[in-house]
Amino acid sequence: MQFISKLSPLAAALVFAASAPAFAAAPLAGTNAPGFFRVMLGDFEVTAISDGTVDLPMNKLLHQAPAKTDQELARSYLNNPLETSVTGYLVNTGTKLVLIDTGAGNLFGPTLGKLLANLKASGYQPEQVDEVLITHMHPDHVGGLAANGQAAFPNATVRADRHDADFWLSQANMDKAPADSKSFFQGAMVSVGPYAASQHLQPFDGATEITPGIRAVASYGHTPGHISYMVESKGKKLLVVGDLIHAGAVQFDHPEVTIDFDSDPKAAAAARHQFFTAAAKDGTLIGAAHLPFPGLGHLRSNGKAYQWVATNYTQLR
Template identity: 65%
Template sequence: MKPIRWLQTTLGTACAVSLLVLGAGVAAPLAHAGAPLVKTSAPGFYRMMLGDFEITALSDGTVALPVDKLLTNTRPGKVTAALGQAFLKAPVETSVNAYLINTGAKLVLVDTGAAGLFGPTLGNLVANLKAAGYQPEQVDAVVITHMHADHVGGLMAGGQRAFPNATVHADQHDADHWLSQANMDKATADAKGFFQGAMASLNPYVAAGQFKPFNGDTELVPGIKAQASRGHTPGHSTYVVESKGEKLVLWGDLMHVAAVQFAEPSVTIAFDTDSKAAAAQRKKAYADAAKSGYWVAASHLSFPGIGHLRREGKGYRFVPANYSVVR
């Protein structure tokens, strides 16, 4: 097909003629100089279908993390080199993601972002949920991977429950640990904030009778199952979502730094309660995802954080979802 016919077929006659005229040397209208920088991006949501379920990734924002100091079971120089291979350097601007699942019968939110508990660059989840076409009042259930501040802070907004009609679910082991005043009292000064954030976020739901913990592998609503993956925290959970033969596993914080931990799954992070168990869970999850080929998503993969895993040598390679528009 000749170029002009291809342009007409693909873009329409008017566009094709305009492009050819510009290409022939006719000057386009000049833009006005001195336009101010906008410095904002589009609303942070991304949508895909999983069988009959609609999955909406929601961005709470990004936060700069000194991962060269936070990653453990490795050498700092090795971390710096791995970051360099990905054209990154510390601190790494790290995504904080949550995932909204519309099963057709229930609207389920997996994690809630940080709200104001983790610095000024986060706290965008509710705004992005609204931009995606939903209201917080429509959420039926909030399921928590674990009770760190960047996963539970968004449960509250302005001193009120952000999701007033939702039942909140989390593993009993995390509730027993992070909602315990005795545990907070004996924690180090640096660690007390983890307990304070969890209590401030969860206790209003507990008081309202809207917190329902589970223990280990549990189906929460049809098509969404909690799967114990303890290590990063005492009750860390992943969530398995299945519809019409398609599967997505939401990893939570099984991994944090893609540029390092896909190639070296043994690398851990200072936030782990039990780093040895966390590494074992990560290796198990990676191997299963690569073998079975289902979708995976994680809280700190670059937004929207959805893709597949492929084994590569002794490690793995993350293959992000191809961008598409749901119709």
């Protein structure tokens, strides 16, 4: 102690720190903050809401040589299987609260199904949702519609393209589908069922104005009735593209690469080219369910490829 008293205050502090008893490190927290991210689009408030992530074996799913997929993922410091986001988009127009896609609910395992909790964490309640717009009826987009046979959004009207509704809600189509595809039909039926029973399912045909500032645009190919949604306020545009893209590290450079989930790969690739080229030209903001959360950004054309420019972080004031 006499020695320490002769040291400078800083040196003494260092000696005490070195000689103090060690404490065990704090345990790993293991979680991130609630998964929502909010931006303004003109007068509209848009909240990206995470449903979680799921690991997908992209080198088996994408239609190119597996080794090439692995190489392209590695260039972006990504591994295979690829941890893939699932995101919904909540739009507050000032007069309506509109949710685009609902995540997987309990249809895809424990790493998904978080959209409802994250919606609440973002400051909203499911009872406040006026409309739920479905890009397509794959389970990771409709699974959050229902829980235990009950509508998760009890006051909402569900809108989807009639081509998708007629296809995925058909018992005859499910009966003749391959065994490994039947669960897609079952998931759609279970999820949409409560809304159909209460007359709250309202299919539409192709390009349709859903509510002022939000319109459906047909982007068929991934599924028979795959829809994108254009959200516009005060000249600012957001295009929510559903499953036009799954793996940005591959498909931005090679937009011709399709995926096993595409019902019509040729049409899916054509829709991606059409919408991405238009978005790159006019600066439309993109919302993509399976790009890394929040899946918001802009596109630049680069020859036959595209460059993704993720949206800047914003703290709303």
